[in-house]
Amino acid sequence: MFNKRFLSSKEFAILVGISAQNATKALRRCHSGETWRGAALVVVKDMAGAGRGGLSYLVDKESVPLNFIKLATENKETTTQDITYRSLSVSIPPNNDSCIVGDLLQEIPPKIPKKDRHYHKDKVDFKMGIVKRVLQSTDHNTPERALLIRELAAKERYPFGAKRGQYVGKNTIRRWLSEYENKGLTAICRKRRTDSGQSRVIISRAWDNEVKKLGLTDNEIQKMAVSLKRHIASLWRSGTPSVPTIQLNALPFAVNQIMQKGCTLSKEELTHICELPQKLIQRESHYKAVNTYRQDAARSAAIQTPRIKRSRDHLKPMEWVAGDVHHIDIAFKRDDGSNCTIKAVAWLDLATNRAFITPFLMPKGEMIRREHVIESFVSMCEHSNWGVPTKLYLDRGGEYNWGEFVEDLCRLKRSIEIHDLHDLDEEDSTGVQRSRAYNPQSKVIETLFAALEKSIFSQIQGYIGGNRMQKKTENQGKSPKPYDGDLESFKATLHTVLAYYHHKKQNGHLKGKSPNQAFEESINAGWKSLLLDSSELEVAFCKKVFREVRAGGVFMWDNQEYRHDALIAMAGNRKVLVGAPLFGNKNRLYLWNEEEEPIGLAEPVKSFSFDDIKGSGEQKRQNSVLNKQIRQMESDTDKLDLEKIMSEVIEVMGAEPKAESKGVVSIDSHHRYLANEAQKKPALTPDDEYIENRRRQSALLEGLAQKLKVANGE
Numbered sequence: 001m002f003n004k005r006f007l008s009s010k011e012f013a014i015l016v017g018i019s020a021q022n023a024t025k026a027l028r029r030c031h032s033g034e035t036w037r038g039a040a041l042v043v044v045k046d047m048a049g050a051g052r053g054g055l056s057y058l059v060d061k062e063s064v065p066l067n068f069i070k071l072a073t074e075n076k077e078t079t080t081q082d083i084t085y086r087s088l089s090v091s092i093p094p095n096n097d098s099c100i101v102g103d104l105l106q107e108i109p110p111k112i113p114k115k116d117r118h119y120h121k122d123k124v125d126f127k128m129g130i131v132k133r134v135l136q137s138t139d140h141n142t143p144e145r146a147l148l149i150r151e152l153a154a155k156e157r158y159p160f161g162a163k164r165g166q167y168v169g170k171n172t173i174r175r176w177l178s179e180y181e182n183k184g185l186t187a188i189c190r191k192r193r194t195d196s197g198q199s200r201v202i203i204s205r206a207w208d209n210e211v212k213k214l215g216l217t218d219n220e221i222q223k224m225a226v227s228l229k230r231h232i233a234s235l236w237r238s239g240t241p242s243v244p245t246i247q248l249n250a251l252p253f254a255v256n257q258i259m260q261k262g263c264t265l266s267k268e269e270l271t272h273i274c275e276l277p278q279k280l281i282q283r284e285s286h287y288k289a290v291n292t293y294r295q296d297a298a299r300s301a302a303i304q305t306p307r308i309k310r311s312r313d314h315l316k317p318m319e320w321v322a323g324d325v326h327h328i329d330i331a332f333k334r335d336d337g338s339n340c341t342i343k344a345v346a347w348l349d350l351a352t353n354r355a356f357i358t359p360f361l362m363p364k365g366e367m368i369r370r371e372h373v374i375e376s377f378v379s380m381c382e383h384s385n386w387g388v389p390t391k392l393y394l395d396r397g398g399e400y401n402w403g404e405f406v407e408d409l410c411r412l413k414r415s416i417e418i419h420d421l422h423d424l425d426e427e428d429s430t431g432v433q434r435s436r437a438y439n440p441q442s443k444v445i446e447t448l449f450a451a452l453e454k455s456i457f458s459q460i461q462g463y464i465g466g467n468r469m470q471k472k473t474e475n476q477g478k479s480p481k482p483y484d485g486d487l488e489s490f491k492a493t494l495h496t497v498l499a500y501y502h503h504k505k506q507n508g509h510l511k512g513k514s515p516n517q518a519f520e521e522s523i524n525a526g527w528k529s530l531l532l533d534s535s536e537l538e539v540a541f542c543k544k545v546f547r548e549v550r551a552g553g554v555f556m557w558d559n560q561e562y563r564h565d566a567l568i569a570m571a572g573n574r575k576v577l578v579g580a581p582l583f584g585n586k587n588r589l590y591l592w593n594e595e596e597e598p599i600g601l602a603e604p605v606k607s608f609s610f611d612d613i614k615g616s617g618e619q620k621r622q623n624s625v626l627n628k629q630i631r632q633m634e635s636d637t638d639k640l641d642l643e644k645i646m647s648e649v650i651e652v653m654g655a656e657p658k659a660e661s662k663g664v665v666s667i668d669s670h671h672r673y674l675a676n677e678a679q680k681k682p683a684l685t686p687d688d689e690y691i692e693n694r695r696r697q698s699a700l701l702e703g704l705a706q707k708l709k710v711a712n713g714e
Contacts, residue, residue, distance in 0.1 A: 202221065203225055228250075243278050243282055313509055324346055326345075329464050357494060542579030
């Protein structure tokens, strides 16, 4: 009775002892992927059955659990004559991955042209999966094949293309079978379109149709399209902001272009035809990169400038230290009641991401100056966890000019280890690297400020956020509530902030470690800091200016007279280089000669009262110093005969060179005549000259007397 494999719903109802209606519901549920009483029955559709619309369900007898069968015990009145079985033996093999194109290509005849092998692999896999399941399970022109095709058509959906998600039709499956059986695998390997990826229109359907009506050749149409696309690209390049704006701005060009080819449509009609598609305009949008590059330097630097990656994994602590000046976005109140923000000089160890920050409360209108940077740098050089950096990475621009500070660092070149830098932007002999101007992306210390502002300073009272134009306030319309405390309190808060930051784990080159953990690893590996004496740094960081030396070794500094015994003999001859410390004891003045050899410390010039006898004693002492210096210089030199030296020079250099004359040039003929006459007359002796002068005077007086007589009528 049960030697047939597939049972109808009525037969299944009799087998398990349920009603025919419940049996149909159970088979429908199992066919849709659900279970019946916890069992997953194998159910197929019978499109030629006796159910509603010719549809009924068949269940695989072997999938019914034995404990569900109740025919023999509970329904004894039923006989074998009451059950009719469908004479079917259908087996649907699973769609496994073994049926792939790579395996099936072996069936392609060896002489198939290569062009016929251009196919979509995923599509062929899907089609051949269905074809193989049908061919391997059923025979040609049998009810079993028809049933299996109906079953597959009801279950299989297209996984690709425009029909994705739709059921595969029965006729489609039959066509695939026929093509494969008659022509082989290549018959169902649909070739790729030769125009795949190419637009089916040139500009738009309306534009294409209109230019074709003008009787233009394909070459002329393509030239028009290229010209129009160039105009679109030029609009992007020139700074047109959006696609709709380009649609409007491109209309005059497109309309005139068609009208020049002889189009007689009205402008209203052409306006509709020449409204360019947004997708066409969007395809040329990459040309706006030109406008960004030429007109928006900040955005170009942010999104266009190529970046290279640099690894810091090999660095040791203090090998590279970045420095910058920063405004801490915390509102603060000065002693005079005015509001401000704390200014800071910050240093970042690029090996461990540790930060060293020195805060400064500046008077109104003043910014960070050279002495503030030096003070912070010296504090870092004295700290045992920091010390002297090997190389510095400084900002080229910004509100503080680091140039003077770099000049000061040159005086530390014996203390700071020097290395040659390669493939970097700029370097000098001090091991100082400068970031590119107007390029915040090249400032590695900016990441420190961003991290502190976002996650740490934001927890401190008085934080106003990074945008000072939109300060964070507790109440709208009111000024931000400032930090509650003085500068010393803020320094303590900053110490806590940095300690907290050094415990935070970071990604990037620290790879999940905190700055403290990275620093501890370097210490365990043997790293030690290199410190500098603050007294030497005080000498190194001086404001140096040359001054004239006057009598007594005196020079002027800030409208005050200073002196030194070593300068007495230099009066009127040489200058002295005076250095004023920028931190520490600013009342000291250090002295160097013109070759920057150290002299000593200057002292203010003493003023003695008129009747103080000590004044004359000091003058005698200084005269004694002068005499001693003069005698010392005399002992170091020899007294020479300078006239003899000049004669020796003439002898060494040789006699004066002599030249030949071309002749004598006459200035004027009258001058020449008189000069010749003078040469003919013999030279007068002194006595003859006296007599001649007396004769001339007498003749002159006689002439005057005669004229007077004539005038008087005598």
